[in-house]
Amino acid sequence: MLLYQSRVHTLKLTPFPRDASALSWASSLIRSIYIFFVASRMTSSFLLPADYRRIKVVHYFDELVATPFTDGMNALCWPRALDGDFGEVVRRLEVENGEGIVTLEEERLRSLEVSAAGRMAVGQMLADLQRLRDLDREPVLNCIYGYPRDEEPGPVATDVFSFHADSAPVEADTWLCTYYGPPSEGLRNEEALRRVDIPETRAELLRLFGGEEDEAFAEWLSEHCYDLHYAPLPNARPFSFGHGNLWRIAVDWPGSAVPPCVHRAPAHSPDEPPRLLLIS
Incomplete structure (x- = not known):
């Protein structure tokens, strides 16, 4: 052999x-x-955007937790080169292509028959889950073959493949880590334009709303999440979140001192292995 x-x-x-x-x-x-x-x-190899002030690299977990979003900085990255065979974990899970998104429970991960390298990968993911639970968060580990798409997206697609910002009614943030498969992608705020601010798109949305451009229209845009999705400007340079790196990114919430981090799920071919994604 x-x-x-x-x-x-x-x-x-x-x-x-x-x-x-x-x-x-x-x-x-x-x-x-x-x-x-x-x-x-x-x-x-993973490379962060050079000279981009909105991303700060940290060197340990406590720093990732404690560092505030200030002075325009809206993303924290803890770069890590994790040991273990995450690909073996995916193969042993035997998730079928048509299953879409499968949430992985701790018991299922521990019961997998894997090599020492696979067991190491399982241990890395379980450790991250526990780190976030210790912060009173509710992290989820998913094996993802595909996401649902908007069947009738209209002027603005609102699925996760569109560049978007997360939102919350109170102070919050989002945590992400891709262990395997195509990683999440980010877009510089300076290279992004809200789709509702594109004149042609806004006019079409107003037509669908069927009213005046007033407070009610703004509320309608918010209810449908249209105001959270962005178009990359010409010559925009999306960047990868990489593998194994634990990210904490800013979301859109009332009173936030910084703009939200614009990101998306990567395009995924049915022929590609599924993603292993931690999100909280």
């Missing part, structure tokens, strides 16, 4: 089986190679 091993992924190529057809063996080989290169792409 030929074996190629990287830090996070193992590709096994079996010799041509005498009792199998060439077509079947070739198909299996091609799929193994495809999955390996997808995993390699997903674990490429």
